[in-house]
Amino acid sequence: MNTGSMKQAMRSRFALVTLLAIGALGPLQALAQVPARFSWDTLSGAIAVPLIFESINGNTNPFDPAHIVTPGANFDATMAIAGYARTFALFDRSAMAAILLPMGRISGDVTVAGRTFNQSASGFGDPMLELGITVIGPPAQKNIPDVMRYEPGFTVKLLADLALPIGEYDSDQPLNIGQNRWYGRLGLPVIWQLGPWVPGRRTTLELLPAVWLFGNNTDYVGQTLETDPLFQLDAHLTRDFTEHLWGSLDAVxxxxxxxxxxGVQGEKLDNLGVGLTLGYTIKENLNLTVGYKSTINDNAPGDLQMDGFMATLVFGWHPLIEGSRRLKEE
Structure with missing residues (x-):
């Protein structure tokens, strides 16, 4: 590889780490909102280890993506999510598999069947498995030249998540870290490239229509909790500020x-949320993302009310990229 190609490959590494960093974070964000740029494809065989920290306040349990509203409640939660993600080629298409483990604590007032509970819970939540694959768009990136040539253009992916109901759960109280039921998501992430695909000048419009599906919790304080499917639409307008810094306007x-x-029915959700996200590549294998999200049409007692800060630190690597870096250093 000549010097120019090597420099370009090193630039591609910044994009690689950023894509890995965000791609591993989809399932369990505050407000269950998927972050910007998580659907970008990257080099097959790459690995990322994310650590996410969130401080969340609102009238629903942020560990539960069903977002069941408790009117008048005020929950405070601290959540951390550790994960592992790997990219690979499947039928010559870019794919990613990830596992994430939420943990933390939550406290607040909950009213069930006319009774008010002041409760708290802590521990590990339900682990979530995620699989995503590109169905429309560029083929899988199998080497450094593929990474250098990558442009999303108009890309559509298929995304599937499944939570395993093994988290901390106390059937004597409604507020829990684990949810004691199966749940998951099916989605179609869309990436629309706007303008040139040059580091420092990249702009995208990203959409994710998805549906959350929930099993029944047959031991919800001695009762049965059922939840209809929840439709969720995420949107992001992202822009590079420099080669290492980017921002996003977010909506959900x-x-x-x-x-x-x-059998006693609650209210359907019909709520909007907005947010801001900033991402920064600290070094070649380390990425930092910070953001704030909040609901906006939340004045009525039965409306979803939630806001939160999130910070994400991700370490990512690829044997091929690391080998190229060592050759350059020699």
Whole structure:
């Protein structure tokens, strides 16, 4: 590889780490909103280890993506998520598999069947498995030249998540870290490239229509909790400020997800949220993302009310890229 190609490959590494950093973070964000740039494809065989920290306040349990509203409640939660993600080629298409483990604590007031509980919970939540694959767009990136040539253009992916109901759960109280039921998501992430694909000048419009599906919790304080499917639409307008710094304007819409407890139905969600995200490549293998999200049409007692800060630190690597770096240093 000549010097010019090597420099370009080193630049590609910054993009590689950024894509890995965000790609591993989809399932369990505050407001269940998927972050910007998480759907960008990257080099097959890459690995990322994310650590996410969130401080969240609102009238729903942020560990539960069903977002069942408790009118008048005020929950405070501290959440951390550790994960592992790997990219690979499947049928010559870019794919990614990830596992994430939420943990933390939550406290606040909960009202169930006319009774108010002042409760707290802590521990490990439900692990979540995620699989994503490109169905429309560029082929899998199998080497450094593929990374250098990559442009998303118009890309559509298929995304599937499944949570394993093994997190901390106390059937004597409604507020828990684990949810004691199966749940998951099916989505179609869309990336629309706007303008040239040059580091420092990249702009994208990203959409993710998805539906969350929930099993029944048959031991919800001695009752049965059921939740209808919840439709969620995420949108992001992202822009590079420099080769290492980018920002995003974020929005999310929730619709549906009507919950019932022993047949007594609650309200459907029809809520909007907005946010800001900044991402920065600290060094070649380390990426930092910070953001703030909040609901906006949340004045009525039954509206979803939630806001939170999030910081994400991700370490990512690829044997091929690391080998190229060592050759350059020699």
């Amino acid at each position: 819409w929730y619709n549906g997800g009507q919950a019932s407890i022993d």
